[in-house]
Amino acid sequence: MLSLRHLAKSYVPGKPVLNDINLDIAARGITAIIGPSGTGKSTLIRCINRLVEPSAGEIEFQGEDLVGLSRKALRRARRRIGMVFQEYNLVERLTVMENVLSGRLGYVSPWRAWRRKFPPEDIARAFELLGVVGLAAFAGSRADSLSGGQRQRVGIARAVMQQPAVLLADEPTSSLDPKTSVEIMQLLADIARDRDIPVVINMHDVELAKRFADRIIGMSAGSVVFDGPPGNLSDATLKTIYGGEDWLQ
Amino acid sequence: MTEAAHDLAWRRFTPAQRIARFAVYLAIIAGIVVSIQSVEVIPEFLADAPDQVADLFARMWPIDLAYYPRGVHAALMETIHIASLGTLLSLVLALPIGLLAAHNLCPSTPVNLFAKLILVSSRSVNSLVWALLFVGIFGPGALAGTLAIAFRSIGFVGKLFGEALEETSHGPIEALDAAGAPALSRLAYGYWPQVKPAFWSIALFRWDINVRESAVLGLVGAGGIGMTLDAALNLFQWERVAVILLAIFVIVILAEVVVTVVRKRVL
Amino acid sequence: MTSAATALPFRSRTWARVGWLALAAYVVYACAQLDVSAERIASGLANAAHFFGRMFPPNFARWDLLVKGLKESLEIAMLASALGIALSLPIGFVAARNLMPAWVSWPARLVIVAARSFHPVIVAIVFVKAVGFGALAGILALTVASIGFIGKLFAEAIEEISLKQVEAVRATGAPFMSVVAFGVLPQVFARFIGFCTYQLDSNLRNSTMVGIVGAGGIGGTLFAAFQRFDYDYVCAILISIIALIMAGELLAMGVRAIFIDGLSLADLFRGRVGRLAAQGERHLEDD
Numbered sequence: 123m124l125s126l127r128h129l130a131k132s133y134v135p136g137k138p139v140l141n142d143i144n145l146d147i148a149a150r151g152i153t154a155i156i157g158p159s160g161t162g163k164s165t166l167i168r169c170i171n172r173l174v175e176p177s178a179g180e181i182e183f184q185g186e187d188l189v190g191l192s193r194k195a196l197r198r199a200r201r202r203i204g205m206v207f208q209e210y211n212l213v214e215r216l217t218v219m220e221n222v223l224s225g226r227l228g229y230v231s232p233w234r235a236w237r238r239k240f241p242p243e244d245i246a247r248a249f250e251l252l253g254v255v256g257l258a259a260f261a262g263s264r265a266d267s268l269s270g271g272q273r274q275r276v277g278i279a280r281a282v283m284q285q286p287a288v289l290l291a292d293e294p295t296s297s298l299d300p301k302t303s304v305e306i307m308q309l310l311a312d313i314a315r316d317r318d319i320p321v322v323i324n325m326h327d328v329e330l331a332k333r334f335a336d337r338i339i340g341m342s343a344g345s346v347v348f349d350g351p352p353g354n355l356s357d358a359t360l361k362t363i364y365g366g367e368d369w370l371q
Numbered sequence: 372m373t374e375a376a377h378d379l380a381w382r383r384f385t386p387a388q389r390i391a392r393f394a395v396y397l398a399i400i401a402g403i404v405v406s407i408q409s410v411e412v413i414p415e416f417l418a419d420a421p422d423q424v425a426d427l428f429a430r431m432w433p434i435d436l437a438y439y440p441r442g443v444h445a446a447l448m449e450t451i452h453i454a455s456l457g458t459l460l461s462l463v464l465a466l467p468i469g470l471l472a473a474h475n476l477c478p479s480t481p482v483n484l485f486a487k488l489i490l491v492s493s494r495s496v497n498s499l500v501w502a503l504l505f506v507g508i509f510g511p512g513a514l515a516g517t518l519a520i521a522f523r524s525i526g527f528v529g530k531l532f533g534e535a536l537e538e539t540s541h542g543p544i545e546a547l548d549a550a551g552a553p554a555l556s557r558l559a560y561g562y563w564p565q566v567k568p569a570f571w572s573i574a575l576f577r578w579d580i581n582v583r584e585s586a587v588l589g590l591v592g593a594g595g596i597g598m599t600l601d602a603a604l605n606l607f608q609w610e611r612v613a614v615i616l617l618a619i620f621v622i623v624i625l626a627e628v629v630v631t632v633v634r635k636r637v638l
Numbered sequence: 639m640t641s642a643a644t645a646l647p648f649r650s651r652t653w654a655r656v657g658w659l660a661l662a663a664y665v666v667y668a669c670a671q672l673d674v675s676a677e678r679i680a681s682g683l684a685n686a687a688h689f690f691g692r693m694f695p696p697n698f699a700r701w702d703l704l705v706k707g708l709k710e711s712l713e714i715a716m717l718a719s720a721l722g723i724a725l726s727l728p729i730g731f732v733a734a735r736n737l738m739p740a741w742v743s744w745p746a747r748l749v750i751v752a753a754r755s756f757h758p759v760i761v762a763i764v765f766v767k768a769v770g771f772g773a774l775a776g777i778l779a780l781t782v783a784s785i786g787f788i789g790k791l792f793a794e795a796i797e798e799i800s801l802k803q804v805e806a807v808r809a810t811g812a813p814f815m816s817v818v819a820f821g822v823l824p825q826v827f828a829r830f831i832g833f834c835t836y837q838l839d840s841n842l843r844n845s846t847m848v849g850i851v852g853a854g855g856i857g858g859t860l861f862a863a864f865q866r867f868d869y870d871y872v873c874a875i876l877i878s879i880i881a882l883i884m885a886g887e888l889l890a891m892g893v894r895a896i897f898i899d900g901l902s903l904a905d906l907f908r909g910r911v912g913r914l915a916a917q918g919e920r921h922l923e924d925d
Contacts, residue, residue: 171809173805173808173809196811197811197812197813198811199811200808200809200810200811201810201811202811203809203811204810205806205809205810207802207805207806209802211802211803211805211806212803212806213803213806213807213820213821213824213825214800214803214825215824215825215827215828216820216824220820224807224810224812224820225810226810227807227810227811227812227813227816227817227820228810228811228812228813230816232813232814232815232816232819235812235816235819235820236815236816236819277806280806280810284810284811
């Protein structure tokens, strides 16, 4: 469903952050990408929906190569890719309901969006999603009045609102305390299972990754050094990924 | 299961809020429509406008730069002095009024309101109108201009200074009270150090604006380059008008540069 | 030991003292240049007593002319604000360097700087020459002033937004205008309302003055009264102007309460003004 072929990215010429990444993401299950900071995990995730432009390679999503797409076609493709951010990235002055509905902006004309005239099915689905993430009572609250964990739930609701074919999460729990992190990961796992959406998550926390992911991809120095089920992740491999100065380049 | 509990229609604003917002929109549109209808626009003048502007610029060229040394320079310097003295005077006058208007320093609400009334009145009357008043009292000349600038600036300085005072933190004051400091020391050691940077920033800001204001006060006889401008306008000497406007523009830009530099280096 | 390195602008008290002395010297010099002397002030003060005697009690006899002038000033302020706000929105938006490429933002910034550089009275004089005496010149002059103020602050507000919120909205596949509507505008809306209400008040203040050069409004009436030495009428006009402006500031607070704090009319009548509305014009003085 989603394939990365020879994906590469350099912010500064000669210092590649991603080296020739080749990955196939299946149509279901949770994939966790682990690795130390600076190793290109975040760049990889953001290349998928071209929030960061790849320097080379192909990204095949539902039969299209995203890399060559025009802006209009890219927008249509992005509708089908939901994204959850480390710092939630909610529009803080808007209400929770407006933030969730902003997931539908790719489907609604700008004029109707401005007047907040969303179709009733969207509104019904928004209420349903808020119920799923446990925030039904907060629909009218301003986003900046919520706690971190609550905001991330809204972020997840917004992403699922798009009815995406894949869910990307860029360090969704890094700004949260351990207990809330587990709750958010559980929520992502439930959504992945109940709605049959594949999820690709960037994370720091190896234990969380082992607990919730079906497949783990370990990165080091811009390349994939491990790819397999959590059970295969040995301490030696972890040392390769995290230990030593390799990732500093 | 939970949907039954929700009203599935989502409204962005409550009915009461919508009424209020609508009322404001209505008032604005009504105001604009009424205003457009009663403002007299003579179509011939409007159609004539581009020609008039072109004519104006034609008459202003070539700019009479030679006029500058004898006619403009002295007046320009006078303008700067008006702005500077006026600002300084306003600082002296605004300080006590700003103190009286700040509730945390002067707990008496009637006094606060009275001080605020003075500040609002000072701001509501334009510096040009103040200039008219002072020309009436002191006669034409730079004295009237300086006082006009000062009295207009009191409101500005007082308001911003009052805001700065209201934003001071209470901790140091508490410590001084606990040590038994008298009122004047409380002011000097507790409040003043906290508001000092804001105060000088306000002073610079106002001086910058006052340079711009001082340049036009002469149009009503209050001294400075405005008087030269008025004379040239009355005699239709457009090339001189041009050099005067240019001089005003340059001095305003210079003042902004000075303020930016001082801000960076000192504040 | 070593003198403590401080964050104070002056390293030691001597610099501060030098500064104060220089200031005092300047005051003396400037007063001499301006021919400001004690005798002049004294004679002026005597004159002032006489002057104020003639101003009070204020004479409202010709109130119809007064009301007509005030009405015209109000209209000038309203139209100039409406036109100014309408033009400042696109100009300010385009001038924001974080959203627009340089070749687009720099001309817009130039327009804004030019609009701010000249005093509204000078701009009014030019417009009087261009479109004749009357309110139109005043409206155009104050529109220019509004663009200079709102355009600058609006551009600055946009440059200060969090781009992360914008990125998230882009990631949903929203078209550009929707990204603006949901990602950019909510972040600047509250400040924008503050700018607009401040500019309306500022235009109200200025509209009472452009009449002095013939651009309409109560300024003309005021000037004429001065020249006729009708000081009690002048006093009446001044009091009315102050009252009008204070009313304007109250209305501005109400508008801010409705749009920023989300209050209803009932709340306003009950006197609940809302935290943000009351401090809405904080730090916004510009003239």
